[in-house]
Amino acid sequence: MFFLDPFFYEILISGLLAGVMYALVALGFVLIFKASGIFNFAQGVLALFAALTLVGFQTGQIPFAHLLSLFGLHATHWGAGFPTIVALLFSLGVMVLLAWLIVQIVLKPLVNQEGIILFMATIGLAYVLEGVGDLMWGANVKELNIGLPEGPSEIILDATDMFIDKLEISAAIVAIVLVVSLTLFSQYTKMGRALRAVADDHQAALSVGISLETIWWIVWSVSGLVALVAGVMWGAKSGVQFSLSLIALKALPVLMLGGFTSIPGAIVGGLIIGVGEKLFEFYIGPLIGGATENWFAYMLALLFLLFRPQGLFGEKIIERV
Amino acid sequence: MFYREAGDFKTSYQSDQATFTLRLDKILFWGLMAIATFVVPFFVTEYWEKSVFLPFFIYSIAALGLNILTGYCGQVSLGTGGFMAVGAYASFKLMTGIPNLDMFLVIMLAGLVTALVGVLFGLPSLRIKGFYLAVATLASQFFLVWLFNKWEWSYNYSPTGQINAPTRDFLGIDVTGPTTAPWATYLFCLGLLFIFAWITRNLVRGHIGRSWMAIRDMDIAAEIIGVNPLVAKLSAFAVSSFFIGVAGALYFSVWLGAAEPTEAFAIDKSFDVLFMIIIGGLGSILGSMIGAAFIILLPIFFKNVLVGYCGIPTDIAEFTQIVFIGALIIFFLIKEPHGIVAYWRTLKEKLRLWPFPY
Numbered sequence: 240m241f242f243l244d245p246f247f248y249e250i251l252i253s254g255l256l257a258g259v260m261y262a263l264v265a266l267g268f269v270l271i272f273k274a275s276g277i278f279n280f281a282q283g284v285l286a287l288f289a290a291l292t293l294v295g296f297q298t299g300q301i302p303f304a305h306l307l308s309l310f311g312l313h314a315t316h317w318g319a320g321f322p323t324i325v326a327l328l329f330s331l332g333v334m335v336l337l338a339w340l341i342v343q344i345v346l347k348p349l350v351n352q353e354g355i356i357l358f359m360a361t362i363g364l365a366y367v368l369e370g371v372g373d374l375m376w377g378a379n380v381k382e383l384n385i386g387l388p389e390g391p392s393e394i395i396l397d398a399t400d401m402f403i404d405k406l407e408i409s410a411a412i413v414a415i416v417l418v419v420s421l422t423l424f425s426q427y428t429k430m431g432r433a434l435r436a437v438a439d440d441h442q443a444a445l446s447v448g449i450s451l452e453t454i455w456w457i458v459w460s461v462s463g464l465v466a467l468v469a470g471v472m473w474g475a476k477s478g479v480q481f482s483l484s485l486i487a488l489k490a491l492p493v494l495m496l497g498g499f500t501s502i503p504g505a506i507v508g509g510l511i512i513g514v515g516e517k518l519f520e521f522y523i524g525p526l527i528g529g530a531t532e533n534w535f536a537y538m539l540a541l542l543f544l545l546f547r548p549q550g551l552f553g554e555k556i557i558e559r560v
Numbered sequence: 561m562f563y564r565e566a567g568d569f570k571t572s573y574q575s576d577q578a579t580f581t582l583r584l585d586k587i588l589f590w591g592l593m594a595i596a597t598f599v600v601p602f603f604v605t606e607y608w609e610k611s612v613f614l615p616f617f618i619y620s621i622a623a624l625g626l627n628i629l630t631g632y633c634g635q636v637s638l639g640t641g642g643f644m645a646v647g648a649y650a651s652f653k654l655m656t657g658i659p660n661l662d663m664f665l666v667i668m669l670a671g672l673v674t675a676l677v678g679v680l681f682g683l684p685s686l687r688i689k690g691f692y693l694a695v696a697t698l699a700s701q702f703f704l705v706w707l708f709n710k711w712e713w714s715y716n717y718s719p720t721g722q723i724n725a726p727t728r729d730f731l732g733i734d735v736t737g738p739t740t741a742p743w744a745t746y747l748f749c750l751g752l753l754f755i756f757a758w759i760t761r762n763l764v765r766g767h768i769g770r771s772w773m774a775i776r777d778m779d780i781a782a783e784i785i786g787v788n789p790l791v792a793k794l795s796a797f798a799v800s801s802f803f804i805g806v807a808g809a810l811y812f813s814v815w816l817g818a819a820e821p822t823e824a825f826a827i828d829k830s831f832d833v834l835f836m837i838i839i840g841g842l843g844s845i846l847g848s849m850i851g852a853a854f855i856i857l858l859p860i861f862f863k864n865v866l867v868g869y870c871g872i873p874t875d876i877a878e879f880t881q882i883v884f885i886g887a888l889i890i891f892f893l894i895k896e897p898h899g900i901v902a903y904w905r906t907l908k909e910k911l912r913l914w915p916f917p918y
Contacts, residue, residue: 278691348894355636358691359838360893362831366886370879378875488827491695499691527710534706537699541684544696548688558780 250517256407258513259414260472264490265497265505266418267465272499273438274458275346278358281365282466283487285334288368289463290470290479291376292333294383296326302375327467334463342455350451369484378481383474410472417468418506421461434458438500492536496543498550507551512536577765596750601743609742614815615856616849617749618807623836623848624760625803630834631843632764633796634776635685639697641829642704643801645821646674647808649714652723655736655813656716663730663813667752670809671802677704678801685793689779701827708821722820725813736813745814752810753849756803760845763799772796773843804833835885839892841899850900858885 264282271279279285295302299320321329345364349357425431436444437454445451473483490509497508516535524531549555570576580586604613622640629635651670654661681700685693708714715723727737734740735748763769771792774782783789812819819825832855840851859881866877896902 345890345894352893352897355690355694356893356897358636358694359834360890362834363886363889363893366889367883368886370881370883370886373879374876374883378879488698491698495692495695530706530710534699534702537696537702541696541699544688544692545684548692550692 246521247518250521251514253407254514254517255510256404256411256513257517258510259411259506260407260469260476260509261486261489261493261513262506262509263410263414263417263465263469263472264486265493265509266421266502267462267469268490268494269497269499269502269505270421270462270465271458274434275437275455276354276357277346277361278354278499279462280358280361280487281368282462282490283484284365284368284372285337285463285466286470286473286486287479287481287484288337288372288470289330289334289467290383290474290483291372291381293326293330293467293471294381294474294479295376296321296329297323297383298381300376330467331464334467335460338459338463339456341459342452346455347452365484365487369481373481380478380480381474383471383479406472406476410476413468413472417465418502422502430457489536492540494550495540496550498552501550501552504550504552512539515539579761593754597747601747604742604746606742609746610815611860612856613746614749614810616853617753618810618815619833619836619852619856620753620849621756621810622804622807622833623840623852624756624845625800625807626833627837627843627845627848628760628763628772628803629796629800631837631841631847632769632776633772633793633800634779635682635793635796636690636694636834637697637800638694638827638830638834639681639700639704640804640833641825641827642701643674643678643804644808644811644829645704645708645825646677646801647671647805648812648819648825649708649723649821650674650805651809651813652716652725653714655726655728659726659728661728663728663735663748666728666813667806667809671806674805674808675798675802678797678804679794682794682797682801685797686790698827701830705821705825708825720820722818723812724818725816728813736817738817740814749810749814752806756806757845757849760803764845768792768795776843835889837899838889839899841901842897844899844901846904847899847901854900855885 264286267282267285268279271277271282294300297320320326341364345360346357349360425434433444433449433454434457436447436449437451441451444454469486470479470483473486477483493505493508493512495508496511497504497506516532516539519535520531544550570581575581580589622644626637626640629637647670650673651666654666654669677700681697684696688696709721715721718724725736727734727739729735730744730748733744735744764772771782771787772795774785774787775789775792775796779789782792808825812824816824836851836855837848838851839854840849841847862877862881862884863874866872866880867874872880892899898905
C-alpha cells in the first residue's frame with residue numbers, strides 16, 4: 240500500500256512545506272483583493288523586485304548602474320553593503336514607497352472601474368516593475384543569503400531517515416508567524432478594523448471617515464511586506480532571478496482553490512496544491528512523461544471550480560441583474 | 561463638412577449597418593487593399609516580409625480571435641499561446657501526414673482542431689466568470705504546452721522535440737518551407753487576414769455577434785431576454801480558437817518554419833495578444849489590427865532607434881521596452897479604455913462638424 244511507502248511521508252512533508260511557500264505568495268494576493276477588489280497580477284514581480292532590492296542593498300550595488308554607465312559612470316558598487324537587518328528595513332521602506340506610487344499613479348485614476356480592467360492594469364504594472372527592477376539592479380542571477388539555516392536537517396534525517404531542507408522548515412515557521420500576526424493585526428487593531436471595513440463596503444467605510452487612499456496604501460505596503468518575505472524565502476531557495484516572478488503563476492491556482500477572499504483559504508489551498516502536485520508528480524508523473532508540476536495545480540483548480548465556483552472558503556457569489 | 565457627412569442621412573437598415581458609411585471610406589479602403597495586393601508584392605524583401613508583414617498579419621488574425629472572445633463576448637482568456645500551439649501542431653501533423661494537401665486546407669483544418677480544443681477549455685466558462693475564468697484559461701496554456709513537449713506523436717518522434725515545416729503549396733505556389741518567395745507568403749497571409757476580418761465583421765453585426773455582446777454587457781440579463789449562454793459562450797470560444805489556431809498554424813508553418821513549444825508558445829504570447837487588443841481597442845476589428853501593428857513595430861523601433869542609432873546596449877533597450885509597454889498598458893487603461901481606435905472615432909466625430917463646430 241502506498242502509505243507504507245517511506246517515500247510517501249517524505250513527499251507528503253516536502254509537499255506541505257512547498258505548499259506553505261505557495262500560500263505565502265497567495266497571501267499577498269488575498270490581502271489586496273479583500274481590501275480593494277483588485278486581483279494583483281504583479282504580486283510575483285513585487286516579490287522579485289523586493290528580493291532584488293534586498294540583494295542590492297546587501298551587496299551595496301548602485302541602482303541604475305547600467306544606465307549610468309551610458310553617461311560615463313562606471314562604478315557598480317558603493318564601498319560596502321549594509322548589514323542584513325538594515326538592508327531588510329531599507330527594502331521594506333522601498334516597498335512602502337512603491338506602494339504609495341502605485342496607489343497614486345495607477346489605482347487612483349482607476350477607482351470605480353471594473354475588476355477586469357484593474358486586473359489588466361496590474362499586468363501592465365508587472366511589466367513596468369520587471370523592467371525597472373532589471374534596469375536598477377541588473378538581470379543576472381544573484382545569490383541571496385540572509386543567514387537562514389540551509390541544508391538537510393540532521394535531526395530529522397537521523398530520527399526518521401527523511402531528507403528535509405532546513406530552509407523549508409524556517410520558511411514554514413516564518414509563514415506561520417506572518418499569518419498569525421496578520422490575523423491579529425486585522426482583528427485587534429484600529430487600522431485592521433478600518434481595513435476590514437473597506438473590504439466590506441467602500442462607500443460605507445468612506446462615510447464613517449476612513450480614507451480609502453490611506454487604506455489602500457497600507458494594504459499595498461503590507462502586501463509589499465509579504466512580497467518581501469516571499470521573495471527572501473524563494474530567493475534563498477533558488478537564487479534571485481527573473482523566474483522568481485513566476486511564483487505568482489504558482490499562487491494563482493492556490494487562490495482559485497481557496498477562494499480569493501479568504502486567508503485560511505490561501506493556506507489550505509496552498510497545502511492541498513503543494514501536496515497534490517508532489518504526489519501526482521511522484522506516482523503518476525513517470526507514467527505520462529513527468530514535469531507535471533507546471534499544470535497539475537491549474538487542472539486541479541479548474542476541475543474543483545466546476546463544482547464550487549467560489550473556491551473552498553470564498554464568499555458565495557450572488558448575482559443580480 | 562470635410563470627409564464626413566454633415567449629419568445622419570441614413571434611410572434604410574442596410575445603409576445603417578454598412579461597414580463603410582462613406583463612399584470616400586470605401587474608395588480609400590479598396591485603394592489601400594489594391595496597393596497592398598498589386599504594388600507591395602513587387603517590392604517586398606525578405607526582411608520586410610519576415611519581420612514586419614508576416615508578424616503583423618498573423619498577430620492580427622490572433623488578435624481578431626481574442627477580440628471576439630474578450631472584446632465582444634467579455635471572457636478574458638490568457639490561453640492564447642496554448643491555442644496557437646494547438647494550431648501549429650495540428651498543421652504540422654496534417655502537413656506531414658497528408659503530403660499533398662493544399663496549404664489553405666491545412667490551415668483551415670488546423671483551425672477546426674483548435675476550435676474543438678477551445679470549446680473543451682471553454683466549458684468552465686459556463687460556471688466561472690471574471691478572474692476565475694482568466695486564471696482557469698491559464699490551465700490550457702500550461703497544459704497544452706506541456707502536452708506538446710511530452711507527447712512524442714505530436715512532433716513525429718523527432719529527437720530534438722522541434723517541429724519543422726516541410727515545403728507545401730497553395731494552388732501550386734510554395735508558401736511554406738525554405739523555397740518560398742517573400743511575395744507568396746505575403747499575399748497568402750494578407751488574403752487570410754482579409755477573409756478573417758470580413759468574417760468577423762459579418763459575425764459581429766449578425767445574430768450571433770449580438771448575443772455575444774449581450775453576454776458581455778451582462779450575462780444574467782442576457783439570459784433573461786432569451787440569449788442562450790451555453791450557445792453564445794461556447795460559440796465565442798469556438799470561433800475565437802479557430803482564428804487563434806489559424807494564426808498559430810501560420811505562425812509556425814509560414815512565418816517561423818520551425819518551432820519548439822516552450823519558447824515559441826510561451827505565456828508571453830498570450831500576454832502579447834491581450835496587450836494588442838487592449839491597446840488597439842477592445843471590441844473593434846480595426847483596433848485588433850492597430851494593436852497588432854503597434855506591438856509588432858514597437859520592438860523593431862526600439863531595436864533600430866535605441867540600439868542602432870543611439871548605441872544603447874541591447875539589454876537596456878530591452879528592459880526599457882518592457883517598461884514602456886507596461887506603462888503604455890496602464891496609460892491606455894486609465895486614459896482611453898477603448899484603445900487607440902477610440903481616438904480615430906473621436907476624430908471622425910470632430911471632422912463631422914469641422915471647421916464650424918457650433
